[in-house]
Amino acid sequence: MQITPSPAAPPVRVPWYRQLYAQVILAIVLGAVLGHFAPAFAESLKPLGDAFIKLVKMIIAPVIFLTIVTGIAGMTHLRTVGRVFAKAMAYFLFFSTLALVVGMIVAHVVQPGAGMNVDPAALDPGAVEDYVQRSHELSLTGFLLDVIPKTLVSPLVGDNILQVLFVAVLFGISLALTGERGRPVLVFLEALTAPVFRLVHILMRAAPIGALGAIAFTIGKYGLAVLVNLAWLVGSFYLTALLFVVVILGAVARACGFSVFKLMRYLRAELLLVLGTSSSESALPSLMDKMEKAGCAKPVVGLVVPTGYSFNLDGTNIYMTLAALFIAQATNTELSLGHQIALLLVAMLSSKGAAGVTGAGFVTLAATLAVVPEVPVAGMALILGVDRFMSECRSLTNFVGNAVATVVVSHWEGALDRTRLDAALNGAAREPALATAVEPR
Template sequence: MSQSTIKPKKGIGLSTQIFLGLILGIIFGYLFPEYGKALKPVGDVFIRMIKMIVVPLVFSSLIMGIAGTGDFKKLGRLGAKSIIWFEIATTFALIVGLFVVNVLQPGVGVTISGGAGGAAADAAKKTIDHMAMIINLVPTNVVDAMARQDMLQIITFSVFFGVAAAAIGSKGRPVIDLAISVAEIMFKFTHYVMMLAPIGIFGSIAYTVGTYGLGMLLPLGKLILSLYLALILFLAIVLVGASLVVRVNFFHVLRALKEPLILAFSTAASEAALPIAMEKLEKFGVPKHIVTFVLPLGYTFNLDGSTLYSALAVVFISQVYGIPFPLETQIIMLITLMLSTKGIAAVPGASLIVIAGTAAAFGLPVEGVAIILGVDRVLDMARTACNVCGNCVASVVVARWEKELPDESLQVAYAQSYEE
């Protein structure tokens, strides 16, 4: 047999290693809770390593993509198409959330107990000022914005910087070349950090299970199942719908994105999955300038999982307290959430604030938020993975809409997804 026909044996893939880290972390945290709690620094260090990649990667990639495009009308078109898709997806998310919570009624029969009322009351006092949020799109100090990892301000600065760099022609070329080099270095950096992902996820999950225990899931098991079912149903509808509209088999896309999705689920941090998601989408064939524009934008305006959860949680509170919440009121709430959930990624504890504020606005007891705080980490894992998946789907949809992901590239991408 010739040497060329001998295929090297492949070891365990990174996605499999990450999944094993997740399962082993659950087992370890359950069997040895005290040791599991002690592993918190392991998970924290890994997430911090991922987060330190995000800002230079997004900044350099956006400049590279915008300057490389050179067509500013096209840039505006990308933004418009992205926002249209975001609005369609989040509307479906709200509808699915309301459908599932009304059919399964997870709040019926739940025993009301105190314990976290203070946190709920504090959340109700806070409001999300959307006018201030619009003003804050523009940073007064880009270094400060980068230090705080304010993604929307970083995107705003990067867009203007990239447009200006392209507009001055050859004089801006050295800066663009530098951005290209920085982006490539950060992708290699991501590769090194991801080698530690199984260990980091093991520590993070062991801490979560060791701290809260699996017993916390039982009283609110129906709520957890309802949210997970709603998210799966939403993704199925969006994936099938997008497949029919843009003629892409999104189940191949999911196969290609398994690593960032498992990472997002395990860490409950969207930022942790951003660098590897960008890399996988580019490998799938989505042009770099689309990935670097749509994905960061979606992290602010296209939080499908969080939006769905907000609608489901508010109706859940009404069911817990036995307060009538008719369909016409739910539709008004849906319209309210369509507006109030935009841009909430930049606000700490935003989902809690939105749920508490919406509950108060519709005459529901804000104390009901305290009931779900105990299992919020488990709920957050699922909605974070959904957020990441929704934004990756948006990138592929916009690429097809722009006719920059031809059928020939898709066939190659499908073949590669099976090889990995």
């Protein structure tokens, strides 16, 4: 049985300063100003961003568990679970690979590292030693084994999204097969969903503070000047990610009957939060909530969004091939077609193994270059200074990619309420102010 939200009330006009996206914009601007003019003080604000991300991660496991379990247990046919998962994985595999190819093509066309003539022997490998060391922990076998938790409840007190997903799917199927005897458990979990999502909205009130702390630290520590030296690489990456979202994801969205621009407008508060914190996980609970309200079926949201956070990293994949070829060009390393194909295949695997790893983009790049020795790993030191600035773009692209995937898979599954989707994307659905209590679903 699926919980159907009550009909949306007419839009309520609220002062701009009480809206989440407006508050986050102001926080980002203030953080950038502090970072530029008072860098020492701005660096000290880092705990604000870290604390907010920890608050959000605290609630991610319960949100995923409750959404998936109640969604699956309410399905009339359990074969639907496998069908949704298969469609989602097919989508993720295709577009993740396409993102890698796009990054590689742009690197050849733009040539961001050409003419730098860097001697690999002159680079400091110690600067990236920590990332290389962590990359050695990534392997396909280790990744698959890590999906299985130590106990049934340990994922709920950890931070591994795939473990939560694994246990939630198994428990949801078990609860559905239990039949009427499991009905009280399902009713309890459905009732528990309301206060958990209310807690999500309460925590989101701290979003502007978290965004201010995170962006102030980034600008204060690294400064805007570091962007000038590698502006061609950073600009190429941002432009490529923008074209991927607008052209490729835009075409997919149009084929499924919705606009990617309207979807981004609907998720503008979450996008700004991701921009400010440089973490797509900071908006995961809110994304799941909003995608349900936009007409995507609850079981589809529960399966696609958490899985996509591990397997549908479009922004990270664009970054990996673009950065790898940038290092090769900067160090005058010649790569044959065979080397580049090997680089692509290794990146396809390593990008999946980095799920849940802190600094996944840089760690995955280290893992990829370690397997393709033609490109010097020490060359990563060239982009270490600007990686933080590219992290925001990676997170934004990953976030939009997962939002589009959720709507597309819902459309394929015939589990998309077009009326609610149109209402949400056209601004007809109510979007309460940040300080206003949100009605539980």
